[in-house]
Amino acid sequence: MTALESTDQQLAGEPPKQRDGFVQVRVAGAPYEMGLQHGELLKQEIHGLLDAVYHHVLYGQPGALGWGIRALVRGTTNLMATQIPPRYRREMAGIARAADVSYRDVLLVNCFDDVLANLRLLEGLAARLACSGFALEPERTTSRELLCGRNLDYFVTSAHGDDVWAATNYMKEHVAVIEHQPDGAASFASVGWPGFVGTATAMSDRGMVVSSLTVTTIRNRPIATPAPFLYRRIMEDTNTLEDAIRVLQHAPRTQGNNVLLGSGDEGKAAVVEFTPWRFAVRRPEGGWIATTNHFNHPSMLHHGGQVFGSSTDRLARLGELCDCQEPIPSEIGGAASFLIDAERPSAEANEYCSVWNPCTIYSTYFAPAKRRMWVRISDRPGRSFEDVRLAGWSAGD
Numbered sequence: 001m002t003a004l005e006s007t008d009q010q011l012a013g014e015p016p017k018q019r020d021g022f023v024q025v026r027v028a029g030a031p032y033e034m035g036l037q038h039g040e041l042l043k044q045e046i047h048g049l050l051d052a053v054y055h056h057v058l059y060g061q062p063g064a065l066g067w068g069i070r071a072l073v074r075g076t077t078n079l080m081a082t083q084i085p086p087r088y089r090r091e092m093a094g095i096a097r098a099a100d101v102s103y104r105d106v107l108l109v110n111c112f113d114d115v116l117a118n119l120r121l122l123e124g125l126a127a128r129l130a131c132s133g134f135a136l137e138p139e140r141t142t143s144r145e146l147l148c149g150r151n152l153d154y155f156v157t158s159a160h161g162d163d164v165w166a167a168t169n170y171m172k173e174h175v176a177v178i179e180h181q182p183d184g185a186a187s188f189a190s191v192g193w194p195g196f197v198g199t200a201t202a203m204s205d206r207g208m209v210v211s212s213l214t215v216t217t218i219r220n221r222p223i224a225t226p227a228p229f230l231y232r233r234i235m236e237d238t239n240t241l242e243d244a245i246r247v248l249q250h251a252p253r254t255q256g257n258n259v260l261l262g263s264g265d266e267g268k269a270a271v272v273e274f275t276p277w278r279f280a281v282r283r284p285e286g287g288w289i290a291t292t293n294h295f296n297h298p299s300m301l302h303h304g305g306q307v308f309g310s311s312t313d314r315l316a317r318l319g320e321l322c323d324c325q326e327p328i329p330s331e332i333g334g335a336a337s338f339l340i341d342a343e344r345p346s347a348e349a350n351e352y353c354s355v356w357n358p359c360t361i362y363s364t365y366f367a368p369a370k371r372r373m374w375v376r377i378s379d380r381p382g383r384s385f386e387d388v389r390l391a392g393w394s395a396g397d
Contacts (some may be wrong), residue, residue, distance in 0.1 A: 012181060012334060013037050015026060021175065021377030021385045022362070023194075028236035031087040038197070039101075042176065046099040046195035049109065049174060055261055060159035069119075076115045077108050077224050083225045083252060084110075085327040088232065091197050099195070104248060109195045113214065113225040117255035128354045129358045131213040132314050133260040133291050134322055135269030140287035143300045143330040148262045148366040149339050150211035152191070153359040155202020165358075172379035179390050182233075186236035189390050191364055191375055198228020204235045206392050207264030207368040208244060214291055216305030217256030221276040224252035231259070240396050241268045248272050249279050257305060258291045264368025290318035313345045313353035321355075332374065332385050339363035340376070 001100045012028035023045065027037040039046065081089070091109060096103040108115070130153035138144045156167035176194050181187045188204040190196075200212050210231045230251050234244045240265040248259060253276045259370050262269040271282040272289045281298035282289060293311040321338045322328070328335050340363065341355045351357050360378040365385060367373075371393040374385040 035091040039095040039098025120270035185236035209262035288322035
């Protein structure tokens with residue numbers, strides 16, 4: 001039996017599989033049952049993540065500043081909790097019980113980005129929020145299928161006195177791919193962290209893909225549903241691109257995001273750009289679409305925060321890669337190579353101007369019509385794209 005076959009045949013609740021740079025687990029059943037499995041399988045990893053959150057975020061800054069951050073973080077998280085669907089709260093409760101940790105700590109992990117955005121704690125780091133995403137429609141690929149790729153790039157401020165990269169490096173070194181098989185809903189695989197039940201990067205067994213990219217916005221709203229739970233709804237409840245767009249359009253939203261959506265069976269993709277109060281959809285032109293960390297739809301241009309050159313440079317580079325004359329190969333050495341492209345527009349450009357950069361946590365490449373995804377972790381040089389084909393999913397090839 002090969003390593004890939006062993007991973008494919010893993011049953012829900014079986015021990016985690018260690019892959020090249022990340023851990024992979026599977027959970028199944030009702031929400032609370034999935035939470036119990038998740039908490040038991042990744043108990044040690046969840047404790048480690050929460051220790052890092054306490055060290056770097058809650059108790060990472062000294063004196064009155066640290067006290068104020070703790071009070072605001074907890075208060076904002078509690079406001080958001082009221083807007084999270086009950087099924088996801090039950091799942092988080094299961095994680096907390098099985099992992100023997102506080103429910104409010106699991107809640108914070110799942111609201112983390114939305115909380116920081118509402119407290120304006122991301123604004124000073126915005127130049128380093130360097131995510132990139134693209135989609136190629138079937139007409140642009142040699143295999144005549146939709147292909148999607150994304151880099152999740154993030155920077156977390158380290159605790160006072162620590163190396164500035166300590167917290168971000170921790171995120172790179174503790175990625176988890178979690179396959180959910182919920183009762184009465186679509187199965188999906190999410191790339192995230194131990195204890196994380198929402199999604200930021202995911203694919204469903206219906207061939208739906210979601211990838212979120214942070215955009216700083218002028219105003220945010222704490223009494224709304226944290227974005228990861230909206231994206232999980234897309235994974236569990238939608239079958240088409242328009243279904244996914246409607247979920248985001250009609251939901252109460254806490255902050256600004258660009259969201260790359262793909263539907264493998266339809267061969268379609270789009271980028272949704274939103275704030276808590278405004279919403280727009282960009283469609284592919286010339287068979288491709290790309291997005292980074294600023295708004296591009298004409299109706300959204302004046303509703304984001306500062307637009308950094310690093311974001312516009314990355315978007316321009318993705319355009320160069322996607323808009324070539326010949327159809328683009330679907331193999332890892334083809335379209336997936338866009339995600340590890342480190343070319344800068346000029347010698348003077350900073351390191352965050354390239355698609356792959358020091359803030360890249362992981363890269364994910366999707367062939368959703370075949371229900372295939374690959375993940376590459378960026379904690380050290382030499383990592384490969386790992387095929388994380390999932391048990392029971394039709395590969396289509």
